[in-house]
Amino acid sequence: MATNALQTALDQFDLVADRLNLDGGLRDVLRSCKRELIVHFPVRMDDGTIRVFTGYRVQHSQARGPAKGGIRYNPAVDLEEVKALAMWMTWKCSVVNIPFGGAKGGVACDPKALSASELERLTRRYTTEISILIGPDSDIPAPDMGTDAQVMSWIMDTYSMHKGYSIPGVVTGKPINIGGTVGRRDATGRGVLFIAREVARIQGYPLKGATVAVQGFGNVGAVSARLLAEEGCRVVAASDSHGGVYNPGGLDIPKLLNHKQESGKVSDFRPGEAVSNGELLELPCDILVPAAMESQITAQNAPRIKTRAIIEGANGPTLPEADPILHERGVLVVPDILANAGGVMVSYFEWVQDTQSFFWEEAEVNRRMETGLVRAFNDVYALSQREEAEMRTAAYMLGVQRVVEAITTRGIYP
Ligand code: NAD
Secondary structure, eight states: OHHHHHHHHHHHHHHHHHHTTOOHHHHHHHHSOSEEEEEEEEEEOTTSOEEEEEEEEEEEEOTTSSEEEEEEEOTTOOHHHHHHHHHHHHHHHHHTTOSOEEEEEEEOSOGGGSOHHHHHHHHHHHHHHHTTTOBTTTEEEEEOTTOOHHHHHHHHHHHHHHHTSOOGGGOSSOOGGGTOOTTTTTHHHHHHHHHHHHHHHHHTSOSTTOEEEEEOOSHHHHHHHHHHHHTTOEEEEEEETTEEEEOTTOOOHHHHHHHHHHHSOSTTOSSSEEEOHHHHHTSOEEEEEEOSOSSOBOTTTGGGOOEEEEEOOSSSOBOGGGHHHHHHTTOEEEOHHHHTTHHHHHHHHHHHHHHHTOOOOHHHHHHHHHHHHHHHHHHHHHHHHHHTOOHHHHHHHHHHHHHHHHHHHHOOOO
């Protein structure tokens, strides 16, 4: 998605800016990223050679608070992609009303091709290069594709070594023993459950007994499937990168989780029949949760999708041209910036706990996330009804409007 992600982000923004009648100057402010840093830095490889890597850190907006956004290690990372992802983070934090702006970072590399010690040296040097931007009050990274809790630990340690004391609040998604929060690992999937409850309520059926299909069985997909099954849903299909499995009577999710852990895939789980990832999207169900990757629902398959609602666990699973087709067919689409925001909400709670050096019980983390996410869902739903707009448009309108209000209240310096 690297080359056209920025164009997509700008097109989406322009559409919403038109609906909000945004003034031309404010439009330009929000179409631009506040800061864009590109760093080229050397890393000594295990065989003694030196390789130069390119990394990025972009802050789109800090109007509502410190910038927040993940760090991606992937060969396709480039400035345009990072800018688009930073802009999306601004809207995501704003729509769920947490006091953060948007940022994103990344290093163009293949983390699977690096040894653990190479990855550590790369991370520590990249952290040092971007340390002129990041900090607990300015810009707080988190994991994204290709990075994990271990990478966050190295970032936190490197930043702290430079300052001379421990600063856990510089990153979120850390291990619990160094200032991470309980509830972070399940947060995005749990958020999907809270959204599913609201969807069933407004569509007028009990969530217990509702049928669900989940594409992707990783952090977001597997947790969503487990929690929805515990809620009494019939999870009829699940998939991973090898393909999927379908059982209209409902899959035994605890057994499927074990099977995935042992065999590495879900497609050969029985009882059930194998389906492709494309077929899974077109199965009849009440709720479809795409939780794998972007660009899965297209103008081609949208006319064949037989679900009442799509809850976007993944980022960008629906192409813009599929949205009007789904809308016309009465499929409710809960957009990614709302549907998967449970993760960033709990990241915010992690930062709050680090800042106060006071740690909460998991029940409190979950309760606060539920309150915030349900409120955001209902705000967006009400706006979509009032404006006769899709949920995606309404979510962007709400997110953009709050950032505009913050800029207007603060005024343009000097
Ligand atoms: P993950 O790596 O844990 O899991 C991804 C899953 O998708 C795996 O089961 C993988 O096998 C599967 N997959 C990969 N390619 C596929 C394909 N072509 N077809 C079907 N399945 C495929 O990743 P994750 O953390 O669960 O993230 C999934 C999506 O959710 C991404 O879009 C991510 O940006 C988004 N997201 C994640 C979080 C979070 O907290 N982890 C938060 C917000 C958004």
